[in-house]
Amino acid sequence: MAYYLTKRTIWSAVSxxxxxxxxxxxxxxxxxxxxLYLPIDAPESLRADFExxxxxxxxxxxQFVGFLGGLLTFDxxxxxxxxxxxxxxxxxxxxxxxxxxxxxxxxxxxxxIVTGALAxxxxxxxxxxxxxxxxxxxASLPNxxxxxxxxxxxxxxxxxxxxxxxxxxxxxxxxxxxxxxRPAGLLVQVARSSMISALSSAYVKTAQAKGAAPARIxxxxxxxxxxxxxxxxxxxxxxxxxxxAVIVETIFGFPGVGKxxxxxxxxxxxxxxxxxxxxxxxxIFVLNFSIDxxxxxxxxxxxxx
Amino acid sequence: xxxxxxxxxxxxxxxxMSFAAPAMAQEDKSLTIALPSEPADIDGCNTTxxxxxxxxxxxxxxTLTTLDPNDSTVRPRLATGWEDLGDGTWRISLREGVTxxxxxxxxxxxxxxxxxxxxxxxxxxxxxxxxxxxxxxxxIVDDHTIDIHAEPAQILMPxxxxxxxxxxxxxxxxxxxxxxxxxxxxxxxSWDAEGIAVTRNADYWGEQPAATDALYIFRPESxxxxxxxxxxxxxxxxxxxxxxxxxxxxxxxxxGETTRLRMVxxxxxxxxxxxKAFNMAFDREALxxxxxxxxxxxxxxxxxxxxxxxNPSLEPWAYDPEQAKALIAEAKADGxxxxxxxxxxxxxxxxxxxxxxxxxxxxxxxxxxxxxKLEMMESAEWxxxxxxxxxxxxxxxxxxxxxxxxxGDASFTMRFRFHSDGRQSEFSIPEVDKLIxxxxxATGDERTxxxxxxxxxxxxxxxPSVYMYHMVSYMRVSxxxxxxxxxxxxxxxxxxxxxxx
Numbered sequence: 011m012a013y014y015l016t017k018r019t020i021w022s023a024v025s026x027x028x029x030x031x032x033x034x035x036x037x038x039x040x041x042x043x044x045x046l047y048l049p050i051d052a053p054e055s056l057r058a059d060f061e062x063x064x065x066x067x068x069x070x071x072x073q074f075v076g077f078l079g080g081l082l083t084f085d086x087x088x089x090x091x092x093x094x095x096x097x098x099x100x101x102x103x104x105x106x107x108x109x110x111x112x113x114x115x116x117x118x119x120x121x122x123i124v125t126g127a128l129a130x131x132x133x134x135x136x137x138x139x140x141x142x143x144x145x146x147x148x149a150s151l152p153n154x155x156x157x158x159x160x161x162x163x164x165x166x167x168x169x170x171x172x173x174x175x176x177x178x179x180x181x182x183x184x185x186x187x188x189x190x191x192r193p194a195g196l197l198v199q200v201a202r203s204s205m206i207s208a209l210s211s212a213y214v215k216t217a218q219a220k221g222a223a224p225a226r227i228x229x230x231x232x233x234x235x236x237x238x239x240x241x242x243x244x245x246x247x248x249x250x251x252x253x254x255a256v257i258v259e260t261i262f263g264f265p266g267v268g269k270x271x272x273x274x275x276x277x278x279x280x281x282x283x284x285x286x287x288x289x290x291x292x293x294i295f296v297l298n299f300s301i302d303x304x305x306x307x308x309x310x311x312x313x314x315x
Numbered sequence: 316x317x318x319x320x321x322x323x324x325x326x327x328x329x330x331x332m333s334f335a336a337p338a339m340a341q342e343d344k345s346l347t348i349a350l351p352s353e354p355a356d357i358d359g360c361n362t363t364x365x366x367x368x369x370x371x372x373x374x375x376x377x378t379l380t381t382l383d384p385n386d387s388t389v390r391p392r393l394a395t396g397w398e399d400l401g402d403g404t405w406r407i408s409l410r411e412g413v414t415x416x417x418x419x420x421x422x423x424x425x426x427x428x429x430x431x432x433x434x435x436x437x438x439x440x441x442x443x444x445x446x447x448x449x450x451x452x453x454x455i456v457d458d459h460t461i462d463i464h465a466e467p468a469q470i471l472m473p474x475x476x477x478x479x480x481x482x483x484x485x486x487x488x489x490x491x492x493x494x495x496x497x498x499x500x501x502x503x504x505s506w507d508a509e510g511i512a513v514t515r516n517a518d519y520w521g522e523q524p525a526a527t528d529a530l531y532i533f534r535p536e537s538x539x540x541x542x543x544x545x546x547x548x549x550x551x552x553x554x555x556x557x558x559x560x561x562x563x564x565x566x567x568x569x570x571g572e573t574t575r576l577r578m579v580x581x582x583x584x585x586x587x588x589x590x591k592a593f594n595m596a597f598d599r600e601a602l603x604x605x606x607x608x609x610x611x612x613x614x615x616x617x618x619x620x621x622x623x624x625x626n627p628s629l630e631p632w633a634y635d636p637e638q639a640k641a642l643i644a645e646a647k648a649d650g651x652x653x654x655x656x657x658x659x660x661x662x663x664x665x666x667x668x669x670x671x672x673x674x675x676x677x678x679x680x681x682x683x684x685x686x687x688k689l690e691m692m693e694s695a696e697w698x699x700x701x702x703x704x705x706x707x708x709x710x711x712x713x714x715x716x717x718x719x720x721x722x723g724d725a726s727f728t729m730r731f732r733f734h735s736d737g738r739q740s741e742f743s744i745p746e747v748d749k750l751i752x753x754x755x756x757a758t759g760d761e762r763t764x765x766x767x768x769x770x771x772x773x774x775x776x777x778x779p780s781v782y783m784y785h786m787v788s789y790m791r792v793s794x795x796x797x798x799x800x801x802x803x804x805x806x807x808x809x810x811x812x813x814x815x816x
Contacts, residue, residue: 041695047355048439049363050701051731051738053447060439091355093491106508158538166542173542174534176508263534265508277355278695 015299022295026288033287034077034280035070042066043090043278064090077284086288087281091274096281100267100289106176107259107266108293111251113182114189119244121194126201126240127228133206141198148195153257157188174262185262189254193247197240204239208232237308245301249294344815346529346796348808349540349549353533357503357511358492359480360433360440368806369553370511370531372480375416376497379407379426379476384801387621387723389473393421393481393498403468407476409459413520415483416502423461427453428484430463437489445478445722470758474723500524500811513810524811537667541565544791550813551798552791553805556667557608560789567610568800570788571721573617574665576676576781577701580741581711586651588642589685590778593713594632596639596683597676597781606668606675608787615782616770617718617728621802624725624754624766629774631782639683658712659687662697665717666786673715676781687713703738713781721803725766726755733773741779747772 044057044066061067065076080087086096125145129138164184165173171183208214209232217231255268263269267286274282354366359376362368373381379394396408413421430453433440450466469475483496494503500521501513510532515524532549534540540552541559555565576593583589599613612620615629647653661673670691677689692700700714720728730736734751735743747769754765773779790800797814 041699045698045702046695047441049441049444050698051447052441052444055436056439056441056443056447059436063437063439092493093356158536161539161542165546169546173539173546173548175532175548261534261536261539263532273353 015302018299018302026291026295029291030081030284030288033284034074037278037280037283038070038073041278043280046276046278047090086285089274089282090279091277091282096279096285097289099270099282100285103265103267103270104289104293106264107252107255107268110182110185110189110255110259110264110266111248113186114251115193115244115248117186117190118194118197118247119240121190122197122201123233123237123240126198127205127233127236129198129202130205130209131224131228138202141202145195145198148191149199150195151191153188153192153254154261156191157184157258157261160184160188174264176264181262185258185264189251189258192254193244193251196247197244200243201236201240204236205232208236211235234308238305241301241304241308245297248297252290252294344525344527346526346551346810346813347543347549348529348531349534349543349552350531351533351535351537351540351554356491356493357495357506358440359429359482359486359495359497360438360442361491362480363442363445363478363806365806369804369808370513371495371497372807373499373809374501374529374811375495375499375503375513376480376482377499379409379479379481380473382474382477382721382723382803384721384803385621387623387721389477389723392477393426394476397473397476399472400462402464403466404462404464405469405472406456407461407463409461410520411459413498414518415481415485415498416496416516417483417485419483419485421481421498422458423455425481425484426461426479427455429479429481432482432486432488433479435488438491442478442480445727446475449475470756470762471724471726477722501529504528522811525814526810529810541791544793547793547795550793550796551808553788553808555789555791557606557789558667560608560791562791564791564794565789566792566800567608567787567789568804569610569612569619569802570786570805571619571719571802572666572717572786572788572805573614573619573719574669574715574717574783574786575614575617576659576713576783577716577739577741578779578781579709579712579714580779581709583646583651583653583655584657584711584713586646586649587778588646589651589653591632592639592642592646592683593680593685593781594778595635595642596680596685597632598634598679599631599783600634602672602675603784606671607784608789610787612785613782614785616774617720617732617780617782618725618766618770619720619785619802622720622725622728623723623763624729624770626767626770626774628767629771636679636683639685643684653684654686655711656686656688658710659689660697660700660712660714661689661691662715662717663691663693665715666788669715672783701739703740717786719805721806724762725770729766729769730755733769742777744772744777747777 044060048057048060065073084097088094089096089099092099125141129141132138161173164170171180175181214227214232217227255266256272259266259269260272267290270282271286274286350369352366357367357371359371362372377393379392380389381392383390393410393413394407395410398406400406409423409426415421430451433442434451449469452464454462456462465472481498486492486496493506500516500519502516504512504514510530512528512530514528537554537556537559541555543549544552544564578584578590603609603611613631615631616626618625643653659673659677661670673689677687680687718728729751732739733747734740735748750765750769754762754769757765788805790804792798795816797816798812
């Protein structure tokens with residue numbers, strides 16, 4: 011296990027490095043920040059000053075060497091927009107996104123496991139059919155649409171929660187729910203099929219024969235065994251939530267990494283984009299790592315490997 | 316179940332309470348302004364940038380003069396008077412008894428500092444664009460009088476003064492500011508994840524504004540901004556899309572922007588008949604009141620009606636598909652490749668419904684046999700097509716552009732787009748060059764006539780564009796307050812103009 015984890019860490023470091031190099035060059039292919047920052051009719055002298063001040067007048071290889079030098083000391087350079095260290099901006103925004111992802115995937119898991127398990131108890135029952143339709147709907151609705159409809163229903167019509175912003179707990183409700191809907195939809199399906207096969211297994215039959223209560227059979231005997239595929243998909247979805255966060259944070263004015271990345275991409279703030287990609291990649295790496303450990307806990311067979 | 320209902324009701328009540336706070340705060344006269352995007356900085360020397368000016372200009376940092384939004388005449392602000400001494404020198408009298416938010420006195424020295432900073436090459440101030448290729452030197456006459464010399468001489472000096480923001484002499488000269496210090500009726504307070512906060516300046520030289528403080532928040536979705544005003548979470552929401560502007564809280568206003576398609580004059584667009592056909596086959600009226608606001612106006616030129624140099628005798632092209640077909644047939648008979656597929660380049664994010672608008676235009680043209688293919692581009696990509704140097708093998712295409720000139724005079728439009736040495740000019744016509752050069756040097760009626768003649772030749776004889784509309788924006792204003800948007804509101808929203816009901 012230790013050998014496996016060490017090997018994975020080394021490989022991840024190599025691919026992270028490759029990723030950052032790739033982002034460095036790809037970002038610069040998309041056009042110069044000069045055009046985006048300065049008015050369209052800016053005179054040549056102003057453009058030249060702007061390029062010189064921010065180092066865009068240097069040849070690309072020289073910019074790249076400077077960037078690599080900074081990487082060694084975790085210095086991603088300064089944000090073009092805000093004049094602050096890029097890594098600091100990303101690290102400040104990260105907790106918000108992580109919390110958002112955690113609440114969302116937590117909500118999705120709870121909804122999915124309960125609904126999936128109950129649906130699996132009597133396949134093709136009315137409850138199962140309704141759950142299937144709703145979960146498919148949830149998995150296929152685009153985030154930006156759900157977000158706006160959510161605002162129209164829960165803020166404008168029902169006036170339960172504020173439309174957007176941060177500060178109060180109520181302002182977390184809509185973003186968390188919007189982000190949870192897609193993974194929840196998918197996880198309900200995974201939990202349902204996984205439970206159906208668990209419930210038809212021999213040990214469940216044994217438990218039924220012993221006269222165990224249905225709730226005990228579902229949630230104690232079958233669920234633990236049915237959890238593995240759910241955890242795998244949930245891990246995958248948690249990484250996907252970072253993507254969804256880009257949209258949801260932007261719409262709701264949430265100061266997370268997603269919003270920071272989008273703003274930085276729009277303004278060609280290369281330093282922040284690079285730092286953001288790096289930190290997000292590390293977060294996803296840590297997540298996958300944790301899932302491996304959860305596997306080991308849930309499934310004794312993987313422990314020795 | 317009942318207990319569950321009770322818990323839910325309590326949670327809902329708590330949620331309601333937690334956001335009832337901003338509504339209550341309205342009684343102590345706080346404003347919340349919802350804008351579409353967060354600016355990169357809010358420096359007093361970058362205020363011609365839309366998202367920056369709307370917050371900073373005349374609220375935090377005041378300029379020496381301001382332009383009247385209705386007729387673009389120059390009004391005093393921190394400058395109380397100006398006089399042309401000849402030889403390119405203007406003598407400016409400054410308002411007395413004004414202090415910056417940090418306590419520094421506003422005087423001739425401060426103005427000299429602000430101009431030095433604005434023109435410094437250590438910081439790329441974007442407002443430099445407005446005084447491009449002009450060398451400004453200052454001489455302090457006394458504490459409240461300053462001479463500004465321009466090389467070459469500037470007839471529009473009073474207008475140029477409206478681009479010079481008085482930032483405190485303590486502002487760093489080599490760094491863009493995210494905490495501007497000026498003399499305005501509001502002081503910068505903070506900028507955090509929530510937004511940008513300003514508070515009323517108790518020592519303001521002018522009348523005290525009604526609002527005690529304001530918070531600028533940033534929400535990209537038009538529907539959400541609109542909902543915020545409806546719910547009392549915001550007082551003003553900028554840039555509401557026409558489909559969301561459905562209530563009597565929504566005020567349409569001509570926003571100073573004009574949109575057109577620029578034609579790249581390569582075959583077949585090098586042929587005047589084909590360019591005319593494009594104009595005749597586009598039913599401009601059909602889009603007004605449908606996918607565009609019914610307040611939008613047909614454009615005949617880039618210069619707005621209220622700007623010096625606008626030619627009121629120009630008529631919009633009448634919709635005449637038959638004539639367009641005839642012109643195309645004629646051109647075809649002469650060997651012009653009229654069947655060639657042309658790119659129609661739209662730029663994402665100019666205004667709501669623009670892609671739909673371009674699709675309709677594409678459809679109208681296909682009905683007379685003109686073959687265009689719509690491509691929507693992000694701004695960085697689009698910028699590569701519009702600025703010189705153009706690639707050698709440039710092909711004919713139509714490029715959507717939007718331009719605002721709220722600065723009182725056609726000179727802020729013409730050279731850049733229509734003179735041979737303009738960075739975005741598609742043609743080189745000595746007659747037009749000469750008119751532009753003469754107009755730039757002329758004054759009074761002579762200047763107006765020369766600009767008008769240049770615009771007539773460009774719009775009626777050269778036809779290098781499909782002029783579309785003078786554009787309309789919607790602002791949603793809470794019924795709790797009074798604010799009437801004007802043509803400058805997108806770049807300059809004076810909080811001091813807001814009153815409470």
